[in-house]
Amino acid sequence: MEIWRLPISASQRGKLISAGYTSLSSLSSISSSDLARELKVSESEAMNILKVASHSRGSETSNASCSIVEGAQSAWDMLHDEESLMHITTSSADLDNILGGGIHCKEVTEIGGVPGIGKTQLGIQVAVNVQIPNDFGGLGGKAIYIDTEGSFMVERAFQIAEACIEDMSEYNRFLRKDFQECKIKMLPQDILENIFYFRICSYTEQIALINYLDKFLSEHKDVKVIVVDSVTFHFRQDFDDMALRTRVLSGMALKLMNLAKRFSLAVVLLNQVTTKHTEASFQLALALVTVLDLCSVTMLSR
Amino acid sequence: MTPQSLLQLTSQKCTTGCPILDRLLYGGIPCDSITEIVAESGSGKTQICLQLSLHAQLPVSHGGLAASSLYLHTEFPFPFRRLHQLCLSFRSSNAHHFPVNDNPCDRIFVQSVHTADHLLEIMSKTDPFIENSKNQVPVRLIVIDSIAALFRSDFDNTPVELKRRSSLFFKISSKLKALAKRFNLAVLVTNQVVDLVGPNEGINGLRIGNLVCLHTSGRRVCPALGLAWANCVNSRLFLSRNEEVIREENEKSNGQSCDFVKKKMRKLYVVFAPHLPESSCEFEITREGLFGVER
Numbered sequence: 001m002e003i004w005r006l007p008i009s010a011s012q013r014g015k016l017i018s019a020g021y022t023s024l025s026s027l028s029s030i031s032s033s034d035l036a037r038e039l040k041v042s043e044s045e046a047m048n049i050l051k052v053a054s055h056s057r058g059s060e061t062s063n064a065s066c067s068i069v070e071g072a073q074s075a076w077d078m079l080h081d082e083e084s085l086m087h088i089t090t091s092s093a094d095l096d097n098i099l100g101g102g103i104h105c106k107e108v109t110e111i112g113g114v115p116g117i118g119k120t121q122l123g124i125q126v127a128v129n130v131q132i133p134n135d136f137g138g139l140g141g142k143a144i145y146i147d148t149e150g151s152f153m154v155e156r157a158f159q160i161a162e163a164c165i166e167d168m169s170e171y172n173r174f175l176r177k178d179f180q181e182c183k184i185k186m187l188p189q190d191i192l193e194n195i196f197y198f199r200i201c202s203y204t205e206q207i208a209l210i211n212y213l214d215k216f217l218s219e220h221k222d223v224k225v226i227v228v229d230s231v232t233f234h235f236r237q238d239f240d241d242m243a244l245r246t247r248v249l250s251g252m253a254l255k256l257m258n259l260a261k262r263f264s265l266a267v268v269l270l271n272q273v274t275t276k277h278t279e280a281s282f283q284l285a286l287a288l289v290t291v292l293d294l295c296s297v298t299m300l301s302r
Numbered sequence: 303m304t305p306q307s308l309l310q311l312t313s314q315k316c317t318t319g320c321p322i323l324d325r326l327l328y329g330g331i332p333c334d335s336i337t338e339i340v341a342e343s344g345s346g347k348t349q350i351c352l353q354l355s356l357h358a359q360l361p362v363s364h365g366g367l368a369a370s371s372l373y374l375h376t377e378f379p380f381p382f383r384r385l386h387q388l389c390l391s392f393r394s395s396n397a398h399h400f401p402v403n404d405n406p407c408d409r410i411f412v413q414s415v416h417t418a419d420h421l422l423e424i425m426s427k428t429d430p431f432i433e434n435s436k437n438q439v440p441v442r443l444i445v446i447d448s449i450a451a452l453f454r455s456d457f458d459n460t461p462v463e464l465k466r467r468s469s470l471f472f473k474i475s476s477k478l479k480a481l482a483k484r485f486n487l488a489v490l491v492t493n494q495v496v497d498l499v500g501p502n503e504g505i506n507g508l509r510i511g512n513l514v515c516l517h518t519s520g521r522r523v524c525p526a527l528g529l530a531w532a533n534c535v536n537s538r539l540f541l542s543r544n545e546e547v548i549r550e551e552n553e554k555s556n557g558q559s560c561d562f563v564k565k566k567m568r569k570l571y572v573v574f575a576p577h578l579p580e581s582s583c584e585f586e587i588t589r590e591g592l593f594g595v596e597r
Contacts, residue, residue, distance in 0.1 A: 115532040116574025150335050150479050151536050153577035154311050196305035201480040212303050238469040272533045
């Protein structure tokens with residue numbers, strides 16, 4: 001419901017928009033005195049505007065569940081939403097079980113492990129599996145792969161894509177039960193084409209790219225997963241200003257969470273591990289974990 | 303910022319000079335990536351590096367990169383005589399690719415490196431150097447032999463120094479990867495090993511970071527420079543050598559008899575790589591170079 005649909009005078013509308021109020025929900029939690037101050041109008045005018053706004057809102061959302069604060073959702077609705085969201089399978093039933101069905105959309109998942117354990121492989125697998133069509137229980141979406149280390153090998157991605165297609169045709173055969181060779185129309189080349197691959201070489205490029213993703217995602221609405229491999233590599237050098245590093249990293253993490261929620265996609269961050277010196281012992285810990293305070297975190301170990 | 307098209311991205315590889323090793327590595331050492339060779343001293347790391355510097359000069363149709371190489375060495379002296387020996391056999395087996403008076407050694411640029419900061423300095427000068435080399439035979443291979451020597455003596459064992467050491471690793475690796483991407487270079491780095499004494503828990507478990515255990519000369523070892531450096535390389539290869547007692551059948555005049563002979567068994571393992579499965583193969587070092595052995 002937009003401001004321009006409200007039955008108020010043009011000058012009032014203009015003042016609302018220039019003050020930054022472009023939607024009805026933004027008027028829901030402001031008091032009339034604050035609004036009067038912001039718009040530089042009298043308090044009675046502000047009260048009038050709010051009354052008109054709540055009236056329009058009320059008539060429109062009469063069948064929705066009532067909420068105390070506009071824009072809030074009941075926990076029941078959230079549970080329902082979450083259950084209806086699709087997951088991206090990791091091609092391993094055990095791993096899917098641990099993750100609660102697979103990689104969740106609208107969430108940021110961080111996966112860490114020592115070098116050589118299979119983080120990049122998992123990243124490529126997820127970028128391929130997100131493309132599994134809806135008929136086979138997948139999301140049928142595209143993937144963005146951000147490579148900061150140069151460990152993405154096209155030939156390996158091609159192998160994984162081929163195996164995925166083979167899996168799908170076997171599943172198809174199974175379903176049909178008539179043992180006919182059912183041709184899947186997808187080719188490994190098509191799968192590779194649907195992975196948007198970005199290679200970045202410095203932390204400034206990384207930040208610039210994450211800022212750019214907003215625009216990219218609004219142009220490519222079918223992207224359903226962003227894989228960043230690995231997210232902390234460029235930040236582990238010596239920074240002259242450590243506070244800057246902290247700010248930059250937390251800003252980046254926040255942006256990624258926002259992207260995940262806004263565009264309903266999954267974000268997978270692959271991270272390295274480092275040794276943590278506690279009082280008397282050493283432990284393996286995810287790199288820069290205090291800065292990247294995120295959602296579900298998984299550690300891979302042999 | 304536009305995404306790269308994956309279908310046009312092909313990873314070029316540099317042949318090692320032996321078809322058996324190439325088969326293990328799915329073509330050779332990949333470009334635009336850092337490959338690390340870990341081994342104890344005397345296992346053949348420098349041999350592979352020299353061999354690769356020569357074979358990088360082969361034309362692309364024969365698996366090479368048609369390129370010259372930059373060899374940064376940290377251990378002295380540089381094995382000039384061995385390089386010359388390898389060069390002669392390389393020339394004789396690949397005579398049709400090179401003109402008569404040509405010396406492949408001319409296309410290997412050798413530079414000695416003393417400290418980690420010296421390495422960073424050299425790398426900042428490498429950019430224009432490689433840019434200029436595009437006019438003659440472009441540089442497409444950088445070898446650092448060995449990276450461990452730069453770090454093993456300059457740093458104390460305090461947390462502050464170790465942290466400084468770690469951030470140097472990431473700085474060097476980041477610069478190398480940027481160079482590799484910009485000029486499509488293959489980077490080969492060699493590393494040493496440290497011994498693992500005691501059980502697999504505690505500090506030992508941490509050092510190997512729940513990775514596979516490596517064995518050479520009957521000892522349990524792990525690569526030097528720790529977990530931080532392991533995060534900086536893309537692929538890791540391990541060379542092991544063991545003395546094995548083999549029963550050899552000998553035909554003698556008074557019938558057959560067996561001799562127990564000590565043989566040096568050398569193996570090349572793929573520890574981790576994004577495009578290779580875990581595999582291994584046996585090899586031997588001869589006057590002509592390092593070659594895989596098919597058994």
